[in-house]
Amino acid sequence: QSALTQPASVSGSPGQSVTISCTGTSIDVGNYDLVSWYQQHPGKAPKLIIYEVTKRPSGISDRFSGSKSGNTASLTISGLQAEDEADYFCCSYALSPTSIYVFGTGTRVTVL
């Protein structure tokens, strides 16, 4: 099962919006609304920020939003802040004979 494809890096200035794509196939992202997004600061545990494509856990800022079209899911960070500088990765449930969960390749967000 191949990893979901994400851009290696995106950047933006404070206050701007950035969008991270997560491209899979018809057996994972395209087949299930079970895409989640995680934020990971260096040396820290990954933190869930979006689940079921668009939902935010309690306590997560509404500056984070998710969407999906076809085989591609997206995470948008609005009103970029310095604390948003981190690694972000997606995950999808998959109809796969090898791995029922597949992760993205990861994206480093840099706040300029």
Add this chain to the structure above:
Amino acid sequence: QPQLQESGPGLVKPSETLSLTCSVSGGSISSSEYYWGWIRQPPGKGLEWIGNIFHSGSAHYNTSLKSRVTISVDTSKNQFSLNLRSVTAADTAVYHCARLLRATDVFDVWGHGTMVTVSS
């Protein structure tokens, strides 16, 4: 909010067995709401799901690793463990344990991860 903490050797010799334990605090591993999983990230690469286990002992594995992996659970200690046999340098990675919420198939709580290097 529960916390998960990985523990185990940071260095394993090739062909030997990698053994890690995840200790769960602030919640019961016997809850029927959750699976408990292992995920790894080799240096410079993406994350790879290794497998999940339910408190009953029922487990699911990534078939690419299935012949070498065993995940077990000890409800009395509120812990679950990973054994990966016949390791090679390709198994060098940061290993995370995580809690999987069954209702939404999401890994909602993660451990910080522990680096395991396979080298002689």
